Amino acid sequence: MSAAALIATSAVVLAGCSASDTGGEAADLTTVSIMAPYLVTNAPSGDNEIHTALEEIAGVTLDITWVPNSSYLDKTNITLAGDDIPHVMVVQGKDPGFVRNAQAGAFWELSEYLPDYPNLATTLPEVQKAASINGEVYGVFRARDGMRAAVILRKDWLQNLGLEVPKTTDDLYEVAKAFTQNDPDGNGADDTYGLIIPKWPGAIGSNSPYDVIETWHGAGNRWTERDGELVPSFTTDEWLEAVDYEKRLVDEGLVNPDYATFDSANWNEPFLNGKGGIIIDVHSRAGVLMSLLKESDPDSFQNYVEITGNLEGPDGVLHAHPTTGYSGFLAIPKTNVRTEAELRAVLEVLNNMNSTEAGALLNNGIEGTTYTLDGDLAVAVDSAPQALKDAVLSYSQLGTNVTGFQGYLPKQPTEYEQEMYDKRKAIEESDLESAEYDPAAAFVSKTYVSKGAQLDTIIADARIQYIAGQIDRDGLTDAIALWRSSGGDAVIAEINELASQNN
Amino acid sequence: MVALDTAVAASTALDTRPPARRRGARAHFTQFKWLYLLLLPGAIYFALFRYGPMYGAVIAFKDYVPFLGINDSPWVGWAHFEDFFASPDFPRLLANTLILALLSLLVAFPLTIVVALLLNELRVTMVKRSVQTLIYIPHFLSWTVVASLTYLLFALDIGPLFQLINGVLGTNIDFLTDPGWFRPIIVLQDIWKNTGWGTIIFLAALAGVDQEQYEAAIIDGAGRFQRVWHITIPSIMPTIIVMLVLQMGQVLNTGFEQIYLMTNALNRSVADVFDTYVYFMGITQGSYSYSTAVGLFKAIVGVVLIFGANWLARRFNQTGIF
Numbered sequence: 115m116s117a118a119a120l121i122a123t124s125a126v127v128l129a130g131c132s133a134s135d136t137g138g139e140a141a142d143l144t145t146v147s148i149m150a151p152y153l154v155t156n157a158p159s160g161d162n163e164i165h166t167a168l169e170e171i172a173g174v175t176l177d178i179t180w181v182p183n184s185s186y187l188d189k190t191n192i193t194l195a196g197d198d199i200p201h202v203m204v205v206q207g208k209d210p211g212f213v214r215n216a217q218a219g220a221f222w223e224l225s226e227y228l229p230d231y232p233n234l235a236t237t238l239p240e241v242q243k244a245a246s247i248n249g250e251v252y253g254v255f256r257a258r259d260g261m262r263a264a265v266i267l268r269k270d271w272l273q274n275l276g277l278e279v280p281k282t283t284d285d286l287y288e289v290a291k292a293f294t295q296n297d298p299d300g301n302g303a304d305d306t307y308g309l310i311i312p313k314w315p316g317a318i319g320s321n322s323p324y325d326v327i328e329t330w331h332g333a334g335n336r337w338t339e340r341d342g343e344l345v346p347s348f349t350t351d352e353w354l355e356a357v358d359y360e361k362r363l364v365d366e367g368l369v370n371p372d373y374a375t376f377d378s379a380n381w382n383e384p385f386l387n388g389k390g391g392i393i394i395d396v397h398s399r400a401g402v403l404m405s406l407l408k409e410s411d412p413d414s415f416q417n418y419v420e421i422t423g424n425l426e427g428p429d430g431v432l433h434a435h436p437t438t439g440y441s442g443f444l445a446i447p448k449t450n451v452r453t454e455a456e457l458r459a460v461l462e463v464l465n466n467m468n469s470t471e472a473g474a475l476l477n478n479g480i481e482g483t484t485y486t487l488d489g490d491l492a493v494a495v496d497s498a499p500q501a502l503k504d505a506v507l508s509y510s511q512l513g514t515n516v517t518g519f520q521g522y523l524p525k526q527p528t529e530y531e532q533e534m535y536d537k538r539k540a541i542e543e544s545d546l547e548s549a550e551y552d553p554a555a556a557f558v559s560k561t562y563v564s565k566g567a568q569l570d571t572i573i574a575d576a577r578i579q580y581i582a583g584q585i586d587r588d589g590l591t592d593a594i595a596l597w598r599s600s601g602g603d604a605v606i607a608e609i610n611e612l613a614s615q616n617n
Numbered sequence: 618m619v620a621l622d623t624a625v626a627a628s629t630a631l632d633t634r635p636p637a638r639r640r641g642a643r644a645h646f647t648q649f650k651w652l653y654l655l656l657l658p659g660a661i662y663f664a665l666f667r668y669g670p671m672y673g674a675v676i677a678f679k680d681y682v683p684f685l686g687i688n689d690s691p692w693v694g695w696a697h698f699e700d701f702f703a704s705p706d707f708p709r710l711l712a713n714t715l716i717l718a719l720l721s722l723l724v725a726f727p728l729t730i731v732v733a734l735l736l737n738e739l740r741v742t743m744v745k746r747s748v749q750t751l752i753y754i755p756h757f758l759s760w761t762v763v764a765s766l767t768y769l770l771f772a773l774d775i776g777p778l779f780q781l782i783n784g785v786l787g788t789n790i791d792f793l794t795d796p797g798w799f800r801p802i803i804v805l806q807d808i809w810k811n812t813g814w815g816t817i818i819f820l821a822a823l824a825g826v827d828q829e830q831y832e833a834a835i836i837d838g839a840g841r842f843q844r845v846w847h848i849t850i851p852s853i854m855p856t857i858i859v860m861l862v863l864q865m866g867q868v869l870n871t872g873f874e875q876i877y878l879m880t881n882a883l884n885r886s887v888a889d890v891f892d893t894y895v896y897f898m899g900i901t902q903g904s905y906s907y908s909t910a911v912g913l914f915k916a917i918v919g920v921v922l923i924f925g926a927n928w929l930a931r932r933f934n935q936t937g938i939f
Contacts, residue, residue: 187900195683211683211903220684313881372773374883375793447684567902568706571885578882582794600705 141455146463147177147200148444149193150511151186158505163480168509171472172463180508187211194220199449201460204511205253206442208245210563216252222446222457225251231461233468236516241439244555249616253443254464257515261423261542261549262396263326263435266403269420271298271306271391282426283330283359286392290368293391308368310390312378317570318348319552321435323394324360324577329435329550331356331427337554337609344554344609346602348573348594355428357590361581374578382406397421397538404531416530423541424548436549444514467512473520476513479506491525556616559608565601572597677910690906697910706894714890717876718868720804726864729812730857733819734845749820752813763806764878768793771802794883806875822856823849858930866923869915891915 152158157180158165169176179200181189191211193199205212215221225246229235234254236242245255265280267289272279275298280286290308292298298306314322319336329335333353337344347353363369370376370390382403384390393399400421407415424434444464451457466472478485478492484506485492513520526532562569576593579585585593598606646653672687677697679690701707732752739745755763770778771792783789792798830848839847873892880888891911899908 191683191903191905195686209901209903214682214903215684218682218684220682372791372793374881375768375773377768449684564902564904564907567897575882575885582883584796584883596705 139455140458140462141453143174143201143456143459143463145175145177146172146202146460147179147450148202148204148512149179149181149189149200150204150508151183151206152180152508152511153183154504154507156501156504157182158508159501162502162505163483164475164502164505164509167475167480168467168472168512171469171475172466174463178512191215194447197449199447201446201451202464203445203447204256204442205445208247208558210566212252212445213247213558213563216247216250216445220447220449221252222448222451223250223252224254224446224461225249227457227461228254231465233465233517234461234514237518238439238516240551242516244438244552245440245443246556247558248612249556253445254468254514254516255440255443256511256513257519258437258439258441259542260439261434261436261546262398263321263424263545264395264397264400264538264541265422265425266385266393266395266400267420267422268293268298268385268388268391268418270417272420274298274300279420279422280425281422282430283327283428286425287359287363287368290363290392291366294366294368298391299388305389307370307390309363309370309392309394310376310381310384311369311373311394312376312381313374314574315378317567317574318577319570321396321437324357326394326424326435327360328353328356329433330425331359332429332431332433334552335435335550336552338550339553343606344613345606348577348597352427354587354590357577357580360577361583364581365583374582386410397542400534400538401531404534408528419534421534421538421541423545432545432548433550434545434548436546436551438552438555444512464514468514468516468520470520473513473515474522476509477506477519477521478524479503485522487522488525490522492522493525554609554613557609557612559605559612561601561604561608566605569597569600569602569605572600674909674913676906677913679906681906681909683905693906697907698914700907701911701914706889709886710889710891710894713887714869714871717800717803717871717890720800721807722864722868724804725808725812726861728808729815730819730853732812733816733823734849736816736820737823737849738841738845749813749816752816754813755810756814758810760810760872760874760878763810764875767802767806767879793879794881796884796887799879799884799887803875803879806879807872818860819853819856822853826852862923862926862930865926866919868922869918 160178165176165178177200186206187209190203190205193203194215228251236255238257241257241260242251242255243249246252265286267279271277271293272289275292275296277289277292278285280289293306293308295304297304309323311323314320314324316322319325325335328347331352333347333350333356336347338347338350339345340350364373370384381393381395382399385393385403386406400419404415404419407418424432426432446457446460451460467476474481479498479502481487483495484498484502485494487493515521526535572593576585576590580587580590676687676690678692678694679687680693681687681690736745736749739748768776770776772779773791773793774780779792782792790798792802826849830852831844834844834848869891871890871892873896876888876890877893877896880893895908895911895915898904898911902908
């Protein structure tokens with residue numbers, strides 16, 4: 115580490131002498147290979163307009179291997195075990211496999227290098243820290259909105275019952291109760307419920323409606339600080355209080371009864387069909403709901419969706435539930451980027467790829483072809499070829515935006531949607547001030563890497579079992595004790611040790 | 618084809634010579650070289666695609682990191698096995714796996730034989746053929762489709778089977794989340810999907826039963842059930858035993874997809890089996906070495922059970938498979 119730091123420091127000094135604005139000697143690299151996931155049906159073809167334009171900005175030939183998102187994790191590990199390793203790899207998160215590889219020395223540690231590159235020197239240092247492994251930066255993170263949590267409600271139901279948009283968790287309970295019991299659709303039948311909660315694919319701390327409600331109650335966000343020590347949220351009294359609140363919603367029938375098995379892919383349906391009236395998820399789902407409603411009911415679609423942000427807890431304080439602020443990173447494996455000069459060459463390319471010019475290309479596509487500008491907003495061109503529209507979505511996977519969002523925000527198709535979009539942005543901005551961040555986000559404990567998924571499942575299952583009435587309060591406490599004895603205590607000790615080393 | 622003819626011709630031509638083994642291995646190979654040549658493609662296939670990849674199983678004894686590769690990852694000996702046997706998951710996984718395996722062995726396996734016997738008794742060929750085709754169809758549906766159908770049929774409050782069963786019993790059971798109903802549903806799905814297909818091999822065995830024995834039995838005044846009991850079942854016993862022995866090797870393979878798709882937070886305590894655990898630890902958790910150790914343990918148990926069942930079969934004077 116000290117040797118690396120020394121080299122890095124001398125590189126910075128050299129940079130000062132050589133008058134190069136990106137610092138250090140960069141090797142001559144004509145082709146940069148990149149591995150990235152694509153989330154649409156087809157991978158972009160190799161010679162599309164976006165690719166050509168991006169190569170021009172990057173200054174090198176780009177050899178991109180597109181891998182379907184569903185098999186991306188497998189492909190990452192297979193690639194790392196083989197010989198043909200790209201210069202740059204999109205890594206989708208700090209999953210245990212990545213951590214093991216990184217700690218075995220598979221990737222360049224970048225914290226000493228990034229400040230030399232104006233477009234890679236992040237303006238969001240806390241996000242870069244959260245994306246690091248115990249402070250070691252193994253990639254250029256891909257920035258995401260810091261605040262997305264939202265409550266989406268049936269606007270017509272609120273109006274029919276003369277209810278206000280909820281501001282606190284108590285309000286939410288009252289609205290859910292009224293939506294269930296007071297016939298909000300006025301059809302004279304008892305056929306509605308309040309909250310729609312799906313079966314959640316992840317365990318605890320995976321932004322499920324449960325997690326969000328618990329953060330609102332002041333239980334923290336995955337981890338929280340109590341008496342100077344970092345502890346998991348579910349060891350707090352506020353967490354138990356929040357789970358009791360969730361149980362009350364379920365017990366009183368204010369939630370869809372199949373919450374333990376309801377497929378999250380169908381989450382929108384009860385809302386659209388007028389069965390359930392509240393979704394706790396992210397703001398973008400409101401946009402999806404509005405466009406679905408617009409398709410089926412273009413004349414009055416503006417009457418159904420209401421949004422609000424995070425809710426105040428019973429303590430009267432707003433504990434907003436933020437995102438991690440990033441979605442994986444661009445990591446540089448050491449196998450094919452062997453020298454520091456080569457690393458600098460690759461970083462220069464990444465620096466070019468996060469310029470304002472590249473940002474518009476990666477996020478919006480090609481002006482005049484996929485979008486036109488209306489002031490600062492991008493208006494999507496509907497007649498653009500589908501392959502090119504899909505390509506924009508794929509190439510956006512390469513965007514990092516570590517110095518703030520580099521593209522143009524989309525202009526909404528109707529005035530009402532624009533109004534809702536602006537409202538969303540305003541809510542996100544004000545909620546961000548009350549964000550409850552995960553104080554342990556940067557820390558990766560050894561025990562958690564080997565047992566984390568199992569440990570998390572213990573708690574997530576016990577939570578649902580308690581809510582369903584399969585176990586009582588003692589059973590829930592037993593599960594937490596089991597979590598502790600199965601390795602949880604070691605995780606707590608390791609996280610706190612890492613925290614004290616890193617402060 | 619030409620090679621085969623030559624080989625057969627060669628071996629028959631040499632039949633008059635003294636047995637090969639007396640004249641040493643070399644002469645043996647010279648004598649049967651064409652047969653061995655014929656064997657070669659199969660042997661190469663097995664060496665390359667079956668035995669070769671088994672080399673990868675060494676990662677069960679290493680701390681495998683993809684970046685370091687199989688050879689350079691550090692050795693850890695039996696550590697992963699020790700961790701696994703000491704973990705609180707082990708007894709639960711073993712119990713869940715064995716119970717599901719036993720249920721399948723005791724319910725689904727005999728049912729296949731019963732269905733085959735019933736089909737065999739059908740005398741109208743048209744009916745027999747139609748029934749056969751109909752009960753084969755579910756075999757071609759993927760587990761995903763079977764699971765979706767189950768979810769639809771048993772959906773809380775609205776599923777037809779949910780309404781029917783709870784209506785008749787006057788209960789309010791949520792079949793999809795009640796841990797007590799998990800195993801029955803898994804076994805029912807298994808029966809629905811695989812019973813028809815499983816009858817094929819028994820029907821083939823039934824076709825080979827000596828018809829004269831039936832005629833003799835009829836003359837002796839044996840009824841239908843007596844004929845089935847005293848002629849049909851003993852005749853297909855070797856097939857039943859072979860299928861049973863093979864089934865024993867699959868005991869711990871409970872079928873990942875089926876169980877994974879039917880698991881949720883409320884029934885996980887009875888649903889976790891070795892297969893889902895290997896997926897969970899290996900793929901989601903990236904513990905390749907650990908999950909390989911679990912998989913290896915499973916394979917070894919399978920081999921032991923096959924040999925054990927085979928030994929038992931021979932002891933009771935039945936033909937084993939080897």
